[in-house]
Amino acid sequence: MKGASITRSQLEEIRNHPNTEGRTQALAVRVQGITKRYQSDSGAVHALGPIDMSVEQGRFVSIVGPSGCGKSTLLNIIAGFVFPTDGDVYVLDALTRGIDTNCRIGYVPQDNRLFPWLRTAANIEFPLKAQGWPKARRRQRVDELLALVGVTQAANQFIYQLSGGMRKRVAIAQALSYDPVLLLMDEPFGSLDSQTRMLMHEELLRIWQETQKTVIFVTHDMVEAIALSDRVFVMSRAPGTLKAEIAVEMTRPRDIFYIHGQTGFDSTYEKLWPLLHDELVRNA
Amino acid sequence: MPMGMIIGSRIALTIAVLGLWQLASGRWIPEWTISSPTEVSVRLYDFVASGEIWPHLSATLQSILIGYPLGVVVGVVLGYVLGRYRVLGQVLGPFIIGIKGVPTLAFAPLFIVWFGIGLTSKVAIVMFTTFFFCFFNTYAGLRHMDEDFVSFARLLGAKGSTLSFGVILPAISPDIFTGIRSSAPLSVIGATIGEFVAARAGIGVYVRQAASVLDMAGTFVGVIILVLLVLMLDIITSRIEQVALNWMPKRERGRRAA
Numbered sequence: 001m002k003g004a005s006i007t008r009s010q011l012e013e014i015r016n017h018p019n020t021e022g023r024t025q026a027l028a029v030r031v032q033g034i035t036k037r038y039q040s041d042s043g044a045v046h047a048l049g050p051i052d053m054s055v056e057q058g059r060f061v062s063i064v065g066p067s068g069c070g071k072s073t074l075l076n077i078i079a080g081f082v083f084p085t086d087g088d089v090y091v092l093d094a095l096t097r098g099i100d101t102n103c104r105i106g107y108v109p110q111d112n113r114l115f116p117w118l119r120t121a122a123n124i125e126f127p128l129k130a131q132g133w134p135k136a137r138r139r140q141r142v143d144e145l146l147a148l149v150g151v152t153q154a155a156n157q158f159i160y161q162l163s164g165g166m167r168k169r170v171a172i173a174q175a176l177s178y179d180p181v182l183l184l185m186d187e188p189f190g191s192l193d194s195q196t197r198m199l200m201h202e203e204l205l206r207i208w209q210e211t212q213k214t215v216i217f218v219t220h221d222m223v224e225a226i227a228l229s230d231r232v233f234v235m236s237r238a239p240g241t242l243k244a245e246i247a248v249e250m251t252r253p254r255d256i257f258y259i260h261g262q263t264g265f266d267s268t269y270e271k272l273w274p275l276l277h278d279e280l281v282r283n284a
Numbered sequence: 285m286p287m288g289m290i291i292g293s294r295i296a297l298t299i300a301v302l303g304l305w306q307l308a309s310g311r312w313i314p315e316w317t318i319s320s321p322t323e324v325s326v327r328l329y330d331f332v333a334s335g336e337i338w339p340h341l342s343a344t345l346q347s348i349l350i351g352y353p354l355g356v357v358v359g360v361v362l363g364y365v366l367g368r369y370r371v372l373g374q375v376l377g378p379f380i381i382g383i384k385g386v387p388t389l390a391f392a393p394l395f396i397v398w399f400g401i402g403l404t405s406k407v408a409i410v411m412f413t414t415f416f417f418c419f420f421n422t423y424a425g426l427r428h429m430d431e432d433f434v435s436f437a438r439l440l441g442a443k444g445s446t447l448s449f450g451v452i453l454p455a456i457s458p459d460i461f462t463g464i465r466s467s468a469p470l471s472v473i474g475a476t477i478g479e480f481v482a483a484r485a486g487i488g489v490y491v492r493q494a495a496s497v498l499d500m501a502g503t504f505v506g507v508i509i510l511v512l513l514v515l516m517l518d519i520i521t522s523r524i525e526q527v528a529l530n531w532m533p534k535r536e537r538g539r540r541a542a
Contacts, residue, residue, distance in 0.1 A: 079439060099438045101438055105439060113436050116531055117457070126440060127440035127441050129450075130440055130442040130446045130450070158530075160531075178440075
């Protein structure tokens with residue numbers, strides 16, 4: 001496929017120039033005129049859009065917005081779990097309809113969606129088995145992933161035996177197992193305590209640097225969005241539209257534990273906060 | 285309560301009931317209507333020692349051990365198909381509920397006419413009684429199953445049999461086991477009904493014959509054997525369940541076992 005992958009040097013360039021927009025290169029995702037309306041008991045509800053957005057390959061972007069603005073819905077539309085009322089989603093320049101069964105998308109849900117009847121390793125192996133990987137390759141890949149996310153010692157445990165942080169690690173490993181182009185994350189760390197959360201941030205950034213994935217990360221937490229992303233999309237309150245797109249003015253690698261002290265954090269925060277604040281106030 | 289105390293309480297309860305029975309027999313209630321534990325024990329011993337029990341027991345066991353698993357399989361398969369293909373479920377639902385409402389006793393003569401007196405008709409009756417719980421539990425399990433499991437599995441590349449056997453069946457396996465376990469006693473009921481209506485051998489035949497000549501001790505012997513059969517089936521199915529659902533937290537499994 002045209003521009004399906006980019007070289008390491010191109011990637012480095014993108015990451016080193018987070019402010020350059022409108023460059024000509026393969027887009028990991030393009031969302032065009034997405035809207036969502038649905039019928040509720042009290043009549044028609046306009047939940048989302050219209051939204052246009054695009055994300056270049058190898059980028060880490062976040063979507064922030066007040067609760068109920070439809071940011072998770074947008075992510076679910078990209079994954080294909082939810083059908084948009086209008087508009088199109090393109091993954092690697094190809095139009096997608098419904099659930100992407102071509103294994104180009106990895107998805108880390110807000111809640112725990114690991115299969116409770118499978119042990120840790122089998123959960124990570126599930127997509128590989130479903131996609132018909134030969135056994136030896138599966139084994140090797142699962143071992144790699146267990147090590148990548150640091151859950152090797154829990155390989156034979158059932159999901160209920162894992163802590164919240166461990167479950168997230170396993171979910172990330174499962175989503176990465178088949179090497180998707182795009183990693184969608186829907187408030188993945190919302191349920192974790194703040195220390196575990198920061199550890200997971202650090203892990204996620206390390207994994208992202210190693211795997212060169214495109215990540216779309218949905219959160220309501222501005223600090224989390226700034227700490228992780230190249231760019232932050234700000235959504236308005238419902239019906240959610242894209243209000244602004246802010247480039248994060250921090251270099252990488254970043255120190256998650258001292259993120260507030262890093263050059264560029266404050267300036268980004270000051271740009272972002274008024275935008276989000278307006279929406280929160282309008283909401284209240 | 286620790287397991288030892290639970291078992292102790294069960295034994296104590298059994299002894300209390302037997303004691304009361306022995307006390308009442310011939311004193312407060314005429315012995316010919318309720319017999320007595322001592323007489324029943326003697327008869328039970330004779331029944332086993334003389335070997336008279338074996339043809340009856342094996343006839344009943346055969347119809348249960350063939351009919352019950354078949355009923356489970358048919359119930360789960362049909363419940364699955366009707367649960368997954370909504371239209372079928374909507375069309376056939378009322379018929380199945382309607383048939384469930386009819387007592388097995390009313391259907392039993394039909395099966396005997398169709399399949400003759402013997403194993404086949406009894407197997408059919410056992411299948412009929414055990415089918416429904418497995419069917420309804422499987423069906424209900426699919427109804428309230430989290431569809432997110434399925435859509436998520438599809439995103440991970442699962443389709444066809446991986447989706448059915450690797451995702452949907454395990455997801456509803458607790459419901460299926462509820463069906464399997466709650467239909468175990470029904471298999472004994474089904475076999476006994478078949479034997480009451482028409483059969484040459486079986487614990488049900490023995491009970492019917494004893495009751496028809498007001499042989500209460502004989503009747504109780506048959507009933508006790510039926511009770512033991514039910515308990516044995518419950519222990520077996522519960523063991524299988526505990527192994528099959530080993531992925532559930534221990535406490536949740538423990539609740540199911542009680």
